[in-house]
Amino acid sequence: MIDFQNGSFFKLGPANPADYHAELAPILIEGESLYLAFRGVRDSVLFTSKRLLTINVQGVTGKKRDYTSLPYSRIQAFSIETAGSFDLDAEVDLWFSGLGKVRLEFKGRVDIRSIGKLLGDHVL
Incomplete structure (x- = not known):
């Protein structure tokens, strides 16, 4: 499992959710859909209709x-921070019951407000 206490998923860029469908089909539950996908150097974060999924690629x-x-039902609070003129990265902080804070850092042209809306639709 990813050690969420000692770091964050950082510098995530947009990815195509369809690229993950074959890999995730065996673990998605009936009726669950992939909404958004983001990829770092090796790891990925995906937002589905039911949860946040992280893929930690290990080994050489x-x-x-x-x-x-990470089920949306376990999120107690969240915040989004848009990119600025000099700080081009956007961030999402999620506080999970029993896990604590998880930070996702996004680079480039990520529509952070759409992530906030998706979280609001599923958490509130």
């Missing part, structure tokens, strides 16, 4: 993977 070959499921 990258064949070993850890899939962590």
Whole structure:
């Protein structure tokens, strides 16, 4: 499992959710859809209709993977921070019951407000 206490997923850029469908089909529940996908250097974060999924690629070959499921129902609070003129990164902070704070840092042209809306639709 990813150690959420000692870091964050940082510098995530947009990815195509369809690229993950075959990989995630065996673990998605009936009726669950992939909404948004973001990729870092090796790891990925996906927003589904039910949860936040993280993929932690491990090992030299990258064949070993850890899939962590963070249900929206366990989110107690969240915040979004848009990019600025000099600070081009946007951030999402999520506070999970029993886990604590998880920070996602996004680079480039990520529509952070759409992530905030998605979270609001599923958490509030």
